[in-house]
Amino acid sequence: MSEFRLQAISPQGKAIKTEFEATSKKEAKNKVDKLSRKKGFKVKSIDKKETYQYKVQKGAKDPVTGEQEAYSKEEVEKALVKLGYKVIRVNKKWFDFKGSVPQKEVVSFISLSADLLEQQLSFDEILTLLYEDTQNQRMKETIKEIQKDLKDGKDGREVYSKHEDVFGKFACYMLSVASTSGNMALVFKSTAKFMERDQEFKSNLRKALLMPTITVLATIAVLLFYVGYIFPATAEVFLDIGIDLYEQAPMTAYTLDLSYWLQDNWIAITLAHIIPIAGIYYWIKTPQGELWKDKHITKLPVLGDIIHKTSIEIFSRVFYTLYSGSGQNIEVLKVAAEACRNKYMEKQIKEVAIKKMLKDGAGLIESLRATGVFTETAISRFKLGAESGALRENAKQLAEYYELQTTYKMDTVIDMISLFINLFIMVVLIAITIVSSEAALIKPKAPGAP
Known part of the structure; x- marks a missing residue:
């Protein structure tokens, strides 16, 4: 913005x-x-508002340079003169590339803020300390702007919403809630935990899906290059000297036929794979496609269960942070639903659970059960919490339980996938070796033989 x-x-x-x-x-x-x-x-x-670069001098001191955001060059000049500087130069910064902020930097900012808040430091002091210690230039500018806006008395939502590209939509909402909550440190700590888990989950998902996919595709590409280009150059030598490959080396003959077929139809084969994949990719980026994907992704073997429970974990963690214990806390359910990173779960909670609570006067547990997106374990924990008056604590326990369970399961899945990838590569190498070694059994006819 x-x-x-x-x-x-x-x-x-x-x-x-x-x-x-x-x-x-x-x-x-x-x-x-x-x-x-x-x-x-x-x-x-x-x-x-643009960024201006300036060069100024005060008295006999050496000139200094710097940057300042303003609506015009004249504003910068007036401000510098007012501070007692002699303006040497003020120019608009034409290439104002601010760079990005790594997710780890954002998590570090929020975690340190939570720790320092627990030590009873004021948030203004915390921002000053973090500004001085932060190396990322974009993050330094963000902290400086947050500090300025808060000093100007701006509302927390207004202060953080302009930095969604740095913190993310959900984190911005949580930080704005923290600025008006009675326990700022708790909200910051819960937000940091959410972002750590989100980052960890994405990293594990990349290990489980992305890298194995790249490895498999690379192996297939090497295999196709061998069959389509390298192998024919060797096998055709036997054809040139009149050897019947079907008789002496059937595997070589059939592999050569496959090579010719690939060479003749490579455009159609490539399009037959790329077009459906591209079409599916772009479709799941649409609201309808994303909803369909999130509804069915939880049904995948092994991995689907981990994704489902991770979404419930995030929902429970956010619910624990924001739940006040009074009333129905409809807004808490909305925010937790939006944070759970599953559009189908979000839709069911908003359109089924919340609607049931508002229109039918149903209780929380009955409404959550009606969504059909929560496990029996989750429902039983929420029910126990509601009956004992410790709903927040039970939500936290559920989040921590699913965190441990999904972490162990994900490690197991990654190990299993790595094993199958290694087996796949081994099979491909064995196949190439067997087909290539068959050539050693071919016996050319002696000169003059019929």
Whole structure:
């Protein structure tokens, strides 16, 4: 989100100056046009906040350089002069590439904030400490901007929402909740834990699916290159000297036929694989496709159970953090549903559970059971918590139990997949070796023999 400043004249002739956010200059202009038609003011200018580089000097000291965000070059010059500097140069930074912030850096920021909050430091002091210790330039700018906005008295949601590209949508929501909650340290710690688990799960999923897939595809590519290019160059030598391969080396003959077929139809074969895969990929990126994928992915053997329980773990962890123990906590269910990283679970919780609670007056446990997306273990833990008055604590226990279970299961799955990949590579190598070695059994006819 970029920051913009509107300068206008009201119908009564008064000057209007206000700041707002938009994703682009075009969107900012559309917002202002709608507002001006409604309020009847005259637009003077819409300025975007940009980064300016400056070089200044104070007295006999050496010149210093720096950067400052502002709506115009003149604003930067006036601010520097006001601070007693002699302005040597102020130029707009044309290539304002801020870079990215690694997920580990974000988790570290939130975890350290939680630890320091528990030590009774003020959040302003914490931001100052983290700003000084952070090496990532983008993160430093983000911390500086958060600190400035909080000092200006801005609402937590407004402060963090502009940094969704750094923290992520859910983390921004949780941090904004923390700024108004009675236990800021707990919310920060739970958010850090959620992000750690999310990062760990994605890393394990890559190990379980991505790397094995790349390995298998690479092995298949090597096999096809051997069969389609290298093997014919060797086998055709026997054809040139009149050897009947079907009689003396049938495996070599059939492999050569396969090679010719691949060479003749490689375009059709490639398209037959790429088009369906690309079509499925783009379809699951649509809302309908993503919903279908998340509904059925939990039914996969072994891995589906891990994905399902990880989503319930995240739901329970967020529920534990936000649940107040009073009323139905509909907003808590919505946030936890959005955080669980499964669109089908989110849909069922919002459209079945929450609807059942609001319209039918059903209880939490009955409503969660009606969604059909929670395991019996999860339902029994929530039910026990509701009956004993310790719903939050039981949600936390469920999250920790599923964390341990899914971690052990994922390690086992990764080991199993690695084993099958090694077996696959072994089979391919044995097949290549057998077919290649068959050539050693071929006996050319003696010169002059019939």
